[in-house]
Amino acid sequence: MLETALKGSRKYWGLIFFLLAIIGVGFIFYLQQFFYGLGITGMSRDVSWGVYIGQFTFLVGVAAAAVMVVLPYYLHNYKKYGRISVLAEFLAIPSVIMCMLFIFVDMGQPLRVLNVILHPTPNSVMFFDMLVLSGYLLLNVLLGWTILGAERKGMPPPTWIKPFIYIAIAWAPSIHIVTAFLYAGLPGRHLWLSAIMAARFLASAFAAGPALIIILCLIVRKYTKFDPGREAIQALGKTITYTMILNVMFLGFEVFTAFYSTIPGHMHPFDYLYVGLDGYTKLVPMMWLSSILAISALVLLLNPNWRKNETTLAVASVAVFFSLWIDKGFGLIVGGFVPNMFERVFEYWPTIPEALITLGVWAVGFLILTILYKIATTVKEEVVYDKYGEKQIKI
Amino acid sequence: MSINRRQFIKIAGISTIMGLGGTSAVDLLQRNWLEAAQYSPDPKALTAKRWAMVVDVSKLKTEDDYKNIMDACHRVHNVPELGNPKDEIKWIWKETYEHAFPGQEHEYLTEGIKHKPFLMLCNHCDNPPCVRVCPTKATFKRKDGIVMMDMHRCIGCRFCMAGCPFGARSFNWKDPRPFIKEENKEFPTRMKGVVEKCTFCYERLAKGLIPACVEASQEAAKKAGTKPGLVFGDLSDPNSEVRRILSSHFSIRRKSELGTQPSVYYIIGGNDHA
Numbered sequence: 001m002l003e004t005a006l007k008g009s010r011k012y013w014g015l016i017f018f019l020l021a022i023i024g025v026g027f028i029f030y031l032q033q034f035f036y037g038l039g040i041t042g043m044s045r046d047v048s049w050g051v052y053i054g055q056f057t058f059l060v061g062v063a064a065a066a067v068m069v070v071l072p073y074y075l076h077n078y079k080k081y082g083r084i085s086v087l088a089e090f091l092a093i094p095s096v097i098m099c100m101l102f103i104f105v106d107m108g109q110p111l112r113v114l115n116v117i118l119h120p121t122p123n124s125v126m127f128f129d130m131l132v133l134s135g136y137l138l139l140n141v142l143l144g145w146t147i148l149g150a151e152r153k154g155m156p157p158p159t160w161i162k163p164f165i166y167i168a169i170a171w172a173p174s175i176h177i178v179t180a181f182l183y184a185g186l187p188g189r190h191l192w193l194s195a196i197m198a199a200r201f202l203a204s205a206f207a208a209g210p211a212l213i214i215i216l217c218l219i220v221r222k223y224t225k226f227d228p229g230r231e232a233i234q235a236l237g238k239t240i241t242y243t244m245i246l247n248v249m250f251l252g253f254e255v256f257t258a259f260y261s262t263i264p265g266h267m268h269p270f271d272y273l274y275v276g277l278d279g280y281t282k283l284v285p286m287m288w289l290s291s292i293l294a295i296s297a298l299v300l301l302l303n304p305n306w307r308k309n310e311t312t313l314a315v316a317s318v319a320v321f322f323s324l325w326i327d328k329g330f331g332l333i334v335g336g337f338v339p340n341m342f343e344r345v346f347e348y349w350p351t352i353p354e355a356l357i358t359l360g361v362w363a364v365g366f367l368i369l370t371i372l373y374k375i376a377t378t379v380k381e382e383v384v385y386d387k388y389g390e391k392q393i394k395i
Numbered sequence: 396m397s398i399n400r401r402q403f404i405k406i407a408g409i410s411t412i413m414g415l416g417g418t419s420a421v422d423l424l425q426r427n428w429l430e431a432a433q434y435s436p437d438p439k440a441l442t443a444k445r446w447a448m449v450v451d452v453s454k455l456k457t458e459d460d461y462k463n464i465m466d467a468c469h470r471v472h473n474v475p476e477l478g479n480p481k482d483e484i485k486w487i488w489k490e491t492y493e494h495a496f497p498g499q500e501h502e503y504l505t506e507g508i509k510h511k512p513f514l515m516l517c518n519h520c521d522n523p524p525c526v527r528v529c530p531t532k533a534t535f536k537r538k539d540g541i542v543m544m545d546m547h548r549c550i551g552c553r554f555c556m557a558g559c560p561f562g563a564r565s566f567n568w569k570d571p572r573p574f575i576k577e578e579n580k581e582f583p584t585r586m587k588g589v590v591e592k593c594t595f596c597y598e599r600l601a602k603g604l605i606p607a608c609v610e611a612s613q614e615a616a617k618k619a620g621t622k623p624g625l626v627f628g629d630l631s632d633p634n635s636e637v638r639r640i641l642s643s644h645f646s647i648r649r650k651s652e653l654g655t656q657p658s659v660y661y662i663i664g665g666n667d668h669a
Contacts (some may be wrong), residue, residue, distance in 0.1 A: 019421070025662070026464050036569055036570075036587075037567065037568055037569040037570060037587035037588055038566070038587075038588065039568035039569035039587075044479070044480070044481040044482070045482070045483050045556075045565055045566065046480075046562070047485075048553045048556040048557065048566060049553060049557060055510055074648075082425050084638075089600075090593070103552075105449065106552070106553075107550055107552050107588070108549050108550075108551015108552070108553070108566065108588025108589055109460055109549065109551045109586075109588040109589060110550075112531075112548070112549075112550045112551075113550060115530075115531040115533070115548055115550050116530050116531055116550065117530050118531075119531045119548065121529065121530050121531060123527050124528050124529055124530040125528065125556070126528065126530035126552065126554055129532045129567065130530075133537040155578070171590055181493075182554075183557075184530070185655070186524065186557055186558050186560075187558075187560050187655065188524075188560025188561075188650065188653055189557065189560075225505075264498065265497070265498065336557070337557075340562055341559070341560055341561055341562035342490055342494040342495070342496060342497065342562055343493070343494055343497040346480065346481075382524070383484070385559075
């Protein structure tokens with residue numbers, strides 16, 4: 001099937017080369033970081049994780065979110081997701097690869113990465129995170145490729161794939177729970193030391209991921225002949241409505257516990273993020289932007305008329321995605337380090353090289369996504385009818 | 396019974412693979428049991444079941460008292476002076492009471508305590524979160540309680556820095572070597588991209604010497620005719636000096652509510668040690 005990625009329109013090749021150019025720029029700055037050290041980033045002794053680990057955390061969620069399509073389809077036989085289950089799996093692949101790359105670019109001694117396998121340490125959550133992430137990547141490559149291959153041949157997927165589908169469904173939440181445990185078990189980091197972290201991670205993941213799938217479905221429909229189906233997109237709209245409500249509620253629970261108990265250690269990170277602490281306010285505008293985006297998205301999603309309108313649904317999806325990207329990809333990580341262990345405030349802001357390396361990794365992800373989606377849509381265009389006999393091609 | 400060539404190669408191949416796998420599995424299992432020491436220990440070496448330190452801030456009076464101690468440590472351990480808080484590397488340093496013991500401060504504290512600097516260093520916890528989170532065992536706890544660093548194994552993921560509730564760990568954000576004023580050839584310098592911290596001078600203990608900071612504090616006390624501000628010893632020995640001081644003075648530890656069991660104790664009170 002790979003050969004279908006080699007034949008494409010001008011626009012397709014334009015996008016490929018555009019992404020390659022961004023990757024090139026990111027790579028040059030990564031070389032600088034490789035030779036100089038992580039000192040070229042905005043991270044410091046006090047805020048020792050930054051935007052790299054934030055992106056990793058956010059993208060684990062996006063990867064896990066494939067289950068929001070795969071589960072209703074395989075466990076509840078929700079046929080409308082039949083056409084897009086491969087799209088969801090093919091989003092999980094670049095997401096996990098980006099996660100791994102973000103961990104890699106964050107390492108002080110990247111050439112020693114194999115020490116994690118050479119000296120396996122089961123008491124470290126990082127070790128388990130490596131296991132579940134690599135497992136999830138393999139599962140999605142296997143599933144996406146096999147199922148799409150079967151569709152291309154006009155055959156039902158082979159029966160041996162069934163157990164792997166069920167394993168993948170159970171596996172998806174595990175990658176995000178384990179990632180939440182990276183943070184939720186650390187003594188002394190008040191913002192993270194909370195039992196609801198894993199639940200909040202899942203809620204935000206199952207909002208941000210399907211929001212991105214909606215956007216991707218709309219793009220695919222616009223630029224290819226393949227139609228993911230209006231009902232599928234609408235069903236995803238309902239998913240993000242519920243999960244986004246849960247996500248906002250969970251954040252509210254955290255705020256309640258901190259501010260009703262008035263325990264200083266619990267209030268300080270929230271103070272820093274939303275109003276500023278000791279006069280330091282660098283993150284305040286971003287966090288409010290995230291809140292405004294979240295509320296606007298909910299307003300659009302909760303009104304059925306707006307949700308049913310694909311334009312407003314698209315706007316809401318973009319708002320959900322960026323709101324959570326700020327909240328999880330930035331605020332949550334930095335907020336864990338501010339104030340520091342001495343109740344002092346040291347602020348963090350990414351540097352330009354750091355931002356460009358981050359952009360480069362995203363471009364790697366989008367390149368893989370573009371190629372995988374090109375393959376998937378080409379196959380689907382050729383097949384014409386989906387497995388339930390409905391036409392999946394725009395006339 | 397005869398076997399043909401094909402069967403022979405099959406059996407030979409499988410047994411080679413099993414053999415290789417077998418020995419490496421045994422190696423892997425054994426590796427965790429090996430001590431890092433390669434030679435028989437120096438007979439003069441100082442040993443303990445549980446090393447601990449007492450910091451008596453009432454004995455540290457002048458700016459120089461602190462500076463001598465911090466310089467002694469940073470000099471022997473080749474700790475670079477990077478000149479900015481972002482990249483800063485420190486093994487032992489000063490903090491005021493409200494920052495050393497957050498949550499314990501109140502506005503009616505005596506002026507003496509409010510502005511008194513406290514010496515901060517790795518607490519060598521009994522239950523160290525940094526060791527728990529490290530994905531490569533690059534930081535580990537020795538039998539004598541010292542929380543050690545293997546800077547050759549550290550991958551620089553900085554999970555330990557997120558895990559340590561005491562801010563005791565520093566990361567080499569860039570090559571530290573150009574920023575070392577005078578290199579001590581007896582102790583290794585570090586490369587960029589690894590985490591480091593106080594190791595209770597394991598290298599000096601192995602040669603029968605007390606930690607550099609404690610030595611500096613003792614020398615200064617001897618000159619001034621007072622008692623030293625830092626005392627080091629075996630917590631499991633009821634006759635050790637640390638135990639005698641702890642049993643006769645009120646002492647506190649940093650963030651003891653987190654259950655990490657720090658082995659650095661602070662005495663604020665003041666009388667002379669028993």
